[in-house]
Amino acid sequence: MQLEKTVRLRSGFTTGACAAAAAKGATLALLAARPPAQAEISFPDGSRRSFVLHSCVAEQGRATASVIKDAGDDPDVTNGAEIIAAVAKQESGSAGEVITVRAGKGVGTVTKPGLSVAVGEPAINPVPLRMIRAAVAEALHELRQDGLRLTVTVSVRDGERLAEKTLNRRLGIIGGLSILGTTGIVRPVSAEAWTATIDAAMQVARAAGLDEVLLSTGRTSEAAAQRQLGLAEEAQVMMGDYLEHALKAARRQGFRRIHLSAMWAKALKCALGIPQTHVRNGALEVRQAAALLAELGLDEEAAALLAQANTAKEIHQRLLAQGRTDLVRAVCLRAKQYAEQLSGLPVRLYLITSEDGVTEQV
Numbered sequence: 001m002q003l004e005k006t007v008r009l010r011s012g013f014t015t016g017a018c019a020a021a022a023a024k025g026a027t028l029a030l031l032a033a034r035p036p037a038q039a040e041i042s043f044p045d046g047s048r049r050s051f052v053l054h055s056c057v058a059e060q061g062r063a064t065a066s067v068i069k070d071a072g073d074d075p076d077v078t079n080g081a082e083i084i085a086a087v088a089k090q091e092s093g094s095a096g097e098v099i100t101v102r103a104g105k106g107v108g109t110v111t112k113p114g115l116s117v118a119v120g121e122p123a124i125n126p127v128p129l130r131m132i133r134a135a136v137a138e139a140l141h142e143l144r145q146d147g148l149r150l151t152v153t154v155s156v157r158d159g160e161r162l163a164e165k166t167l168n169r170r171l172g173i174i175g176g177l178s179i180l181g182t183t184g185i186v187r188p189v190s191a192e193a194w195t196a197t198i199d200a201a202m203q204v205a206r207a208a209g210l211d212e213v214l215l216s217t218g219r220t221s222e223a224a225a226q227r228q229l230g231l232a233e234e235a236q237v238m239m240g241d242y243l244e245h246a247l248k249a250a251r252r253q254g255f256r257r258i259h260l261s262a263m264w265a266k267a268l269k270c271a272l273g274i275p276q277t278h279v280r281n282g283a284l285e286v287r288q289a290a291a292l293l294a295e296l297g298l299d300e301e302a303a304a305l306l307a308q309a310n311t312a313k314e315i316h317q318r319l320l321a322q323g324r325t326d327l328v329r330a331v332c333l334r335a336k337q338y339a340e341q342l343s344g345l346p347v348r349l350y351l352i353t354s355e356d357g358v359t360e361q362v
Contacts, residue, residue, distance in 0.1 A: 012072030013051075014181025015083055016128025017043065019154045020135040021051035022085035025065030027139035027150065029058040030087050039065070041135045043184040044127060054082060062088040066157075071186045077165045078177060082157040087136070090149035099133045100151045106159020107179060112172025112234070114207030115200055123168075123178040124154065131184065154179060167197065170233055171204050195245050201237040202253045208234040211256040215239045215246050217266045224357040225261035225350045241266075244275030247343035260339050261350040264328075265312040270335035270349075275342070289315055296330040325360075332362045 021039045029035035035056035042048050056065040064086045071079035086104065103109060103122030110117045116126055124132070132152060140146050156162070159176035163169070168178060182192075205213055214229060214236050216222035222236055239246035243266075250258050262270065272288050290307035293315075294300060302322075309315045319327055328351070336349040351360035 010072040012070045012076075012079070012186040013049070014128070014184055014186055015069060015078055015081070015156070015177065015179045016125065016131055016181035017041070017049070017184035018051065018067040018069045018083035019085055019124075019128060019179050020131040020184075021049075022053070022065045022067045022083055023087060023132045023152045023154070024135035024139045025051075025053045025056050025067075026063040026085045026087040026152075027136045028143070029056050029065060030061075030063035030089075030150075031139070031143050031145060031148075035063070035065070039067075039135070041131065042138070044131070045183065049184075062086060076186060077162050078156075081159070081162060081177075084155040084157065085132075086153045086155070088151050088153075090151050097133075098147060098149050099136050100149075101129055101132050102151060102153045103176070104153040104155030106156035106162075106176040107154055108159075108163060108168055108173040108176040110172060111174050112204050112208065114203035114205070115171065115173075119172075122154075123173045123176070125178065125180050125182075127182050127184075128179045131181075167201065167238060170236065171200055172234075191242070194240055194242050195249075198237060198239055198242060198246050199249055201234075202249055202255075205232075205234045205237070206253050206255070208232065210235050211254075212259065213237055213250055213253075213255050213257075214259040214261060215250070216261040217241070217243075217263065220354050221261040221263055221266075221350070221352040224352045225259060228350070228358055229259060231259070241276055243270060243339075244342055247339055247345075247347075251343050251345055255345065258339065258343055258345050258347045259350065260336075260347050261352055262335075263352050263354070264316040267335045267349065267351055268312050268315075268331060270338055271331045273338050285312065286310070286315065292331070292334070293319075293327055296327055296334070298324070298327060329360055329362060332360050336362050 020041050025039035038050050040050040051067050054066045054068045066082050066084040069078050069081045108123040110119055110121055110123050113119055140148055156177050163177045214231055286309050287307050290303045294303035306315050332349050332351050336347050339347040349362050350358050353359055
């Protein structure tokens with residue numbers, strides 16, 4: 001018997017870690033005899049990592065360094081982006097922080113309440129902000145210039161273009177990307193990143209005064225339900241596969257009602273009580289679906305035939321071909337019941353197809 005080989009995915013670094021390393025490199029370049037080739041920084045867990053500086057230049061009282069973000073094997077839109085930090089001395093007698101951090105080109109500004117950064121501030125989250133200041137302070141200490149007042153400006157090359165591929169605009173982050181990261185490490189296909197985005201989107205919705213939210217599994221299902229509902233932009237929350245987390249988060253955030261939009265395969269998993277819908281065992285799920293349909297009224301012979309289907313989509317197609325829209329609706333009702341059980345809130349479920357939009361709502 002041949003054993004399946006386990007592939008270990010490679011971790012990478014957050015934009016916050018890259019910005020901190022670039023800031024330290026720029027500080028050293030500004031104050032030392034020659035620009036460094038690398039910069040080593042401390043991470044929130046106390047570990048230390050060294051970053052190769054893509055560029056590092058000092059001229060006329062200002063130094064700039066950059067790091068190319070390596071997100072490892074995570075499908076991150078910022079993978080390969082150039083994170084840039086420019087460091088300059090503050091004028092003597094200036095007030096405020098000893099190390100002031102500002103947003104440059106390609107870094108967004110927060111325009112809606114509900115996020116961990118105040119409205120009007122650069123979209124640099126608290127942990128990255130602390131990492132940047134700590135890295136610069138460490139460079140000053142290494143050069144025996146503790147207390148020197150510096151301004152750090154963080155930029156991302158092509159950040160505005162990259163931000164168009166994210167949900168930043170919906171969250172009220174305008175003009176570029178966010179500088180993110182709670183650990184400094186990007187773990188491939190990170191559940192933490194998804195659930196943090198869900199939580200942030202809901203916080204923005206509540207801060208906007210909304211009491212109902214649209215949870216969707218993807219852009220097609222979201223757009224179809226939204227054409228019918230016409231909710232405020234802030235009400236739309238892309239939950240992806242994190243069904244249980246999103247439903248429970250909606251309750252924690254104090255929403256009054258949930259609209260849940262999904263295509264058949266995801267709605268079926270919800271009806272089967274699968275809390276995280278990316279978990280996949282095709283053959284088992286098809287058999288479970290056939291058993292559920294038998295429970296909902298499909299005769300045993302027909303259920304046995306459906307248990308031989310290749311995919312959930314094929315089950316849906318067969319039901320429609322047989323005119324059993326009653327069973328399709330019954331599956332949606334079971335999914336609605338499960339969602340209400342998890343969330344403790346009233347749920348309106350919308351079944352979507354890419355061809356016809358909303359085909360059932362219960």
